[in-house]
Amino acid sequence: MKQETLNFFDKVYEVARLIPYGRVTSYGAIANYLGAKRSARMVGYAMNGSAGKDVPAHRVVNRKGLLTGKHHFDGTNLMQQLLESEGIEVIENQIQNLDKVYWDPAKEL
């Protein structure tokens, strides 16, 4: 049965919650795990609805490791603060050692 469209947001939230502590992933990685790697934008869009939920959206960045979505958080540097609190080094909205903290659901799961 195909219900991707209906559960797309929910799936994104689900995967986002599965992101382990001190790790980050990309929108494309989540989208790929959902079977729609072309819908990376939808993941970010879904994240927009994740505001106020248990979804650690701060652990989700674009494939460059850039905090493109930080503007959607309450504070201007809140997203960076949260990441640094988890041991992730972030400089100028750019995650350092991305290859070390990167977490791919399609591979880890």
Next chain:
DNA sequence: CTCTTGACTGAGG
């Protein structure tokens, strides 16, 4: 139904 927007990504110059 059509058009616009968007927390993206890959390919080309």
Next chain:
DNA sequence: GCCTCAGCCAAGA
């Protein structure tokens, strides 16, 4: 390595 263009899909007006 950086900048630009095009493709992709879903939701809202």
